[in-house]
Amino acid sequence: MGVITKTVRAGLLATVCGVSLLAVSAPGAYATGMPQLDFANPLVTGQVMWGAIIFFVFYLVLSKAMLPGVARVLHDRSQRITGDLEVARSAKQDADKAVAELQQARKDAMAEAQAHLQKVLDEEHRTADQQMQEINARLASEIADAEKNVAAEKARALSALKEIAADTTQALVQRLTGVVPDAQLVARNVESASAHRSII
Amino acid sequence: MAGGSSINVLEQFELHPVLGGLGEALRFSQSPLYMIAAVCLVLAFLYFGMRPAAVVPGRLQAAAEVCYEFIHNMAVDTIGPEGTAFFPFVFTLFFFILAGNYIGLLPFSFTFTSHIAVTFAMAFMVFLLTVVVSLKVQGLRFFAHFMPDGASPFLAPLLIPIEILSFLSRPVSLSIRLFANMVAGHVMFDIFASFVVMLASFGVVGDVFAIGPIAINVALMALELLVGVLQAYVFAILTCIYLREAVAH
Numbered sequence: 001m002g003v004i005t006k007t008v009r010a011g012l013l014a015t016v017c018g019v020s021l022l023a024v025s026a027p028g029a030y031a032t033g034m035p036q037l038d039f040a041n042p043l044v045t046g047q048v049m050w051g052a053i054i055f056f057v058f059y060l061v062l063s064k065a066m067l068p069g070v071a072r073v074l075h076d077r078s079q080r081i082t083g084d085l086e087v088a089r090s091a092k093q094d095a096d097k098a099v100a101e102l103q104q105a106r107k108d109a110m111a112e113a114q115a116h117l118q119k120v121l122d123e124e125h126r127t128a129d130q131q132m133q134e135i136n137a138r139l140a141s142e143i144a145d146a147e148k149n150v151a152a153e154k155a156r157a158l159s160a161l162k163e164i165a166a167d168t169t170q171a172l173v174q175r176l177t178g179v180v181p182d183a184q185l186v187a188r189n190v191e192s193a194s195a196h197r198s199i200i
Numbered sequence: 201m202a203g204g205s206s207i208n209v210l211e212q213f214e215l216h217p218v219l220g221g222l223g224e225a226l227r228f229s230q231s232p233l234y235m236i237a238a239v240c241l242v243l244a245f246l247y248f249g250m251r252p253a254a255v256v257p258g259r260l261q262a263a264a265e266v267c268y269e270f271i272h273n274m275a276v277d278t279i280g281p282e283g284t285a286f287f288p289f290v291f292t293l294f295f296f297i298l299a300g301n302y303i304g305l306l307p308f309s310f311t312f313t314s315h316i317a318v319t320f321a322m323a324f325m326v327f328l329l330t331v332v333v334s335l336k337v338q339g340l341r342f343f344a345h346f347m348p349d350g351a352s353p354f355l356a357p358l359l360i361p362i363e364i365l366s367f368l369s370r371p372v373s374l375s376i377r378l379f380a381n382m383v384a385g386h387v388m389f390d391i392f393a394s395f396v397v398m399l400a401s402f403g404v405v406g407d408v409f410a411i412g413p414i415a416i417n418v419a420l421m422a423l424e425l426l427v428g429v430l431q432a433y434v435f436a437i438l439t440c441i442y443l444r445e446a447v448a449h
Contacts (some may be wrong), residue, residue: 015288019310033210034210034213034383035210035211035213035214035215036213036314036315036316036317036379036383037316039317042217042224042227043215043217043227043229043231043315044315044317045227045236046226046227046228046433047227047229047231047232047312047315047317047318048317048318048321049216049227050228050231050232050235051231051232051235051312051318051321052234052321052325054235054236054239055235055292055322055325057239058239058243058292058296059288060287061243061290061295062243062246062287062288062291062292063289063292066243066246066247066250067268067287067288067291069246069250069253070246070250070264070265071268072253073250073253073254073265074265074268074269076253077255080255108262108423134254168335172314174342188266
């Protein structure tokens with residue numbers, strides 16, 4: 001491309017010089033009605049020389065300064081648009097990824113919560129069972145204790161009953177006969193009588 | 201426009217030295233002056249248009265960018281990938297002619313594209329450029345183009361002179377097309393304007409009928425605005441086509 005540009009510039013310069021020489025040295029043979037064809041007029045050929053200079057300057061200013069400036073602006077714009085699109089695309093990808101991560105996290109959390117809940121429930125069940133067993137055991141021991149107490153009370157009451165019976169018998173016999181019976185005999189008779197019948 | 205009692209429609213194309221003796225010595229007429237004006241106009245348009253260099257362009261910048269992209273697409277689409285190297289040249293050519301055509305439409309101004317010397321110089325410049333580029337790119341194979349592919353060798357004595365003639369006539373047709381268009385348009389302006397002056401000498405009736413040529417001149421102005429851009433486009437696109445042939449391998 002550089003070679004072509006150089007060729008264009010060199011060719012242009014050569015052309016401008018060539019045309020200028022050609023035009024300036026052109027024979028002004030016929031002066032017709034049209035002022036444009038009056039080549040004897042130095043002003044007619046002069047505008048070719050001036051035109052060549054002006055055109056060449058115009059070309060240089062455009063190709064060196066103006067057009068690269070426009071190209072730069074257009075290039076910057078297209079690059080910026082491409083860059084912005086790239087940024088937007090990557091942002092969208094990030095957002096999609098974040099959404100996917102969020103959903104995954106939610107799913108994980110739900111599964112974890114479910115597992116946790118199950119564990120807590122199991123624990124509670126186990127604890128409740130254990131407590132129930134403990135309570136049952138305690139109750140059973142208390143019942144046993146109470147039964148033991150009842151039995152002891154009963155035995156005590158029964159032993160007191162013999163004394164009361166002996167005392168009563170002694171008092172009855174004394175009232176009826178007026179004789180104080182032998183305590184040993186009364187106790188032996190109450191014992192034998194109570195052995196014949198079961199009170200409880 | 202009116203020279204004395206008679207109206208000379210060609211008088212508008214006459215050249216006058218600018219700055220008296222200095223212009224005479226330097227062969228500097230109003231024609232180069234208008235060339236400078238046209239060039240300055242285009243450069244100012246591009247300079248002030250592109251000065252903001254904004255990512256979101258304003259009106260003037262958008263217009264400047266449209267001009268750039270229009271010529272750039274034309275050059276690259278027509279010439280091919282090598283078109284980017286010729287783009288500044290085509291851009292210069294197009295806007296030099298366009299600004300010349302349009303500046304010439306202003307009243308009391310001068311149209312430098314109505315001079316065959318100017319248009320032929322430009323056409324000859326394009327012609328020489330295509331020849332130089334052709335020889336550079338294609339070497340001696342360039343001369344093979346004067347014998348069309350597949351043609352019978354017996355026709356060569358006939359075909360080769362025709363091809364050479366058509367090749368050599370390119371700068372002539374290119375220059376005369378622009379020159380004739382501009383001259384014709386401006387002569388028409390002058391003729392219809394002179395009708396108005398002539399009718400004005402017939403009193404009130406003439407004044408009324410003078411509306412006709414004035415209306416025609418308004419319509420002609422619209423036509424000339426079209427012709428001005430069209431001729432610049434034709435010149436530029438033909439240059440591109442010639443350059444495509446030159447860079448083709």
